[in-house]
Amino acid sequence: MPPQIESRSNDDRSDTRDDDDRSDAQAGTRTGTRTDAQSNDQTDAPLVETPSENEPRPSTPGTRGADTRALTQLLFSQIKDLERGSPEHTRVRSALIEANLPLVRYAAARFRSRNEPMEDVVQVGTIGLINAIDRFDPDRGVQFPTFAMPTVVGEIKRYFRDNVRTVHVPRRLHELWVQVTGATEDLTTAHGRSPTTTEIAARLKISEEEVLACIEAGRSYHATSLEAAQEGDGLPGLLDRLGYEDPALAGVEHRDLVRHLLVQLPEREQRILMLRYYNNLTQSQISQELGVSQMHVSRLLARSFARLRSANRIEA
Numbered sequence: 001m002p003p004q005i006e007s008r009s010n011d012d013r014s015d016t017r018d019d020d021d022r023s024d025a026q027a028g029t030r031t032g033t034r035t036d037a038q039s040n041d042q043t044d045a046p047l048v049e050t051p052s053e054n055e056p057r058p059s060t061p062g063t064r065g066a067d068t069r070a071l072t073q074l075l076f077s078q079i080k081d082l083e084r085g086s087p088e089h090t091r092v093r094s095a096l097i098e099a100n101l102p103l104v105r106y107a108a109a110r111f112r113s114r115n116e117p118m119e120d121v122v123q124v125g126t127i128g129l130i131n132a133i134d135r136f137d138p139d140r141g142v143q144f145p146t147f148a149m150p151t152v153v154g155e156i157k158r159y160f161r162d163n164v165r166t167v168h169v170p171r172r173l174h175e176l177w178v179q180v181t182g183a184t185e186d187l188t189t190a191h192g193r194s195p196t197t198t199e200i201a202a203r204l205k206i207s208e209e210e211v212l213a214c215i216e217a218g219r220s221y222h223a224t225s226l227e228a229a230q231e232g233d234g235l236p237g238l239l240d241r242l243g244y245e246d247p248a249l250a251g252v253e254h255r256d257l258v259r260h261l262l263v264q265l266p267e268r269e270q271r272i273l274m275l276r277y278y279n280n281l282t283q284s285q286i287s288q289e290l291g292v293s294q295m296h297v298s299r300l301l302a303r304s305f306a307r308l309r310s311a312n313r314i315e316a
Contacts, residue, residue: 069143071099076138096133097126103145104129107152114160121156128155169217177218179204180211261308269304272297 075096082089104125111121132148161174183203187195201208262270268290275281275289283301287294 068099068102069145072096072144073138075099076136076144080138093133097130100129100133100144100148101126103148104152107149108156110153111156111160116160121159124159125152125156128152131155173214173217176204176206176210177214180214181218257312258308261311264311265304265307269300269307272300273304276301 075092079089079092079096082092104122108118108121108125112118114121128151129148132144132151135151136144136147138144180200183200184195187199187203191199195203197208197211201211204211262273265273272286272290275286276283281289283294283297287297290297
């Protein structure tokens with residue numbers, strides 16, 4: 001009896017193992033099918049590249065400004081320990097100039113309305129930048145752009161004052177013109193239109209005549225040639241349109257006086273004077289024209305001159 005029980009128990013365990021094997025096979029088949037499908041889906045899907053952590057990111061104006069300030073501080077920390085005039089000092093100094101050229105361009109853009117080539121303004125501003133670099137002390141705790149900007153702008157203003165202006169205006173008018181320009185911009189922003197002369201004068205508490213004088217002085221940068229043709233309108237030069245003194249103007253009064261005196265002479269003497277001085281005939285030709293001698297014509301001319309001089313109120 002016991003052996004039979006053991007045999008059935010062994011058969012039951014054998015059937016159980018067969019069922020487990022079939023279940024594992026089916027599960028493996030299903031798993032393999034899903035894995036292949038997922039592999040096919042991943043193969044067909046487009047590949048998306050993820051940015052690398054070491055790849056450089058594009059710079060923005062803020063990051064560029066921060067990089068420039070950091071580079072400037074680093075270069076100033078190096079140049080203060082170098083001997084002035086040495087090759088290394090010159091190299092670092094040139095790097096400082098190159099790194100801060102955007103500051104010069106920013107300052108030069110403020111003078112874009114002065115009708116001066118921007119390249120010239122940038123060159124003048126670069127001179128101010130070089131002066132600022134040579135005088136800057138990094139140990140004072142001041143940022144270099146804060147220190148350099150007044151020097152660059154001052155150099156450009158000095159250039160406009162001394163070299164660009166061919167018409168020098170009083171310094172007071174020039175300084176007042178700067179205030180008039182600022183007040184004009186403020187009032188334009190406030191009212192949404194160009195301010196009147198009265199409004200500018202009331203804002204600055206000056207007279208309207210001073211405002212007009214400042215505006216005229218602010219425009220006086222160059223002396224225009226009188227012979228230069230006007231651009232755009234095709235008109236002749238200013239000199240051709242200006243009035244001039246007529247050389248025959250003084251003769252108008254004299255001709256009127258002579259006409260008044262001639263009517264006082266006898267008709268024959270009037271005719272002799274007309275033939276002599278208006279028709280440019282000689283005394284011989286006049287004598288032939290009138291049928292008298294040349295000597296008689298000469299005496300008549302002398303007598304006519306004497307009468308004219310005696311009747312001339314100006315000489316009297």
